[in-house]
Amino acid sequence: MTEAQLIALIKNKLIPDLQDTSEMNNKDGYSPRYDTVFEFKCREKHYDTLIIDKPKYDHLMKYNKVRYICSTPEGVFSWNLKKLPEPIWDERLMRSSTWYHREIDEVIKKIGYLAIKDAKDLTKILFSK
Numbered sequence: 245m246t247e248a249q250l251i252a253l254i255k256n257k258l259i260p261d262l263q264d265t266s267e268m269n270n271k272d273g274y275s276p277r278y279d280t281v282f283e284f285k286c287r288e289k290h291y292d293t294l295i296i297d298k299p300k301y302d303h304l305m306k307y308n309k310v311r312y313i314c315s316t317p318e319g320v321f322s323w324n325l326k327k328l329p330e331p332i333w334d335e336r337l338m339r340s341s342t343w344y345h346r347e348i349d350e351v352i353k354k355i356g357y358l359a360i361k362d363a364k365d366l367t368k369i370l371f372s373k
C-alpha cells in the first residue's frame with residue numbers, strides 16, 4: 245500500500261473531511277472536523293514496534309491533536325501521540341531516504357519505536373465491506 249492509497253482509504257472509511265496536505269508541508273493530513281493532524285507511513289514488513297523519526301515526532305508534537313498511522317502487511321495501526329510517553333530515542337545508521345528513485349546513502353538517524361500493542365488497530369474497520 246502507498247501513502248496515497250492509505251490516505252484515500254482513511255478518508256473513504258473513517259474521516260471524510262481528511263485533507264491531504266503532504267504536498268504542501270511536513271504533515272500528511274488534517275481533519276477540520278476533529279481538528280487533528282495526521283502522519284501516515286506504509287511499511288513493507290510488520291514488526292511488534294514501528295519506527296518514528298525524532299525530527300518528525302518533534303514537529304508533530306507541536307500540534308494539539310495528532311495521530312500517527314502506519315500500515316504493514318498485517319494491518320493498519322493508529323497512535324494518539326499525545327497520550328503516549330515519549331519514545332526512548334536511539335541513533336542508527338539508516339538509509340537517508342525511502343524514495344527509491346533517489347541515490348541511496350546512509351546517515352545516522354535518531355529514531356524511536358511505537359509498540360503495536362499501544363496502537364488502535366484500524367484493520368477491521370478499514371477493510372470491512
